[in-house]
Amino acid sequence: MFHLHLDRSVVADFIDDGPLPSPTNRPLVVTDAGMSALARMVFDELAKETPPSRLAWDTYAAALALRLFNLQKPPAHRMTDGGGLARWRLKRAMDYLMAHLSEDVALAEVAAIADLSPHHFCRAFKQSTGLPPHAWLTRQRLEHALQLMSAHPKMGLVEIALCVGYQSQTSFGQAFKRAMGVTPSRWRRDQGLGPPL
Numbered sequence: 001m002f003h004l005h006l007d008r009s010v011v012a013d014f015i016d017d018g019p020l021p022s023p024t025n026r027p028l029v030v031t032d033a034g035m036s037a038l039a040r041m042v043f044d045e046l047a048k049e050t051p052p053s054r055l056a057w058d059t060y061a062a063a064l065a066l067r068l069f070n071l072q073k074p075p076a077h078r079m080t081d082g083g084g085l086a087r088w089r090l091k092r093a094m095d096y097l098m099a100h101l102s103e104d105v106a107l108a109e110v111a112a113i114a115d116l117s118p119h120h121f122c123r124a125f126k127q128s129t130g131l132p133p134h135a136w137l138t139r140q141r142l143e144h145a146l147q148l149m150s151a152h153p154k155m156g157l158v159e160i161a162l163c164v165g166y167q168s169q170t171s172f173g174q175a176f177k178r179a180m181g182v183t184p185s186r187w188r189r190d191q192g193l194g195p196p197l
Helices: 008-012 033-047 054-071 087-099 107-113 118-129 133-151 157-163 169-180 184-190
Strands: none
Touching (some): 087 107, 087 118, 107 118, 118 133, 133 169, 157 169
């Protein structure tokens, strides 16, 4: 069981067809597999040694708000995934994310670049790329880290971590190992770019 409190500004982004429902002191109790799956993802993020990025938190909030909103609507009025982003919107968003690779970017910032609400941007970005914005950005950070490690074998892992948006070598190492199955230093050695074990 988990207790979810979403700011009205988050919920307002998802309601296109009328005013926000009146606030109530009664909790809405739901049993839903989709909400449970999202909650497990949030709990997994909380269990990590390093906190998730603003972009990740914003994406989880958007997904939870949409799911909660849809649970209160009849099936015919539920929001669906719809289509992806127009090419120009996708390019602007990707260019912005790549230009701010080492920063803690908020979903609202990227959505504004694409001239969409955070909710619609998040939904359409995933439709276009197959990944939510924070996961796409993580992939780009790790690909850039691989390029740096290959091109600059003597560059320190702390410096690489900071260049690609991680606050410490530890958080970079954890993300790298989740994606690659080995630590960055082990990957370097396996590529012949570092001292042997």
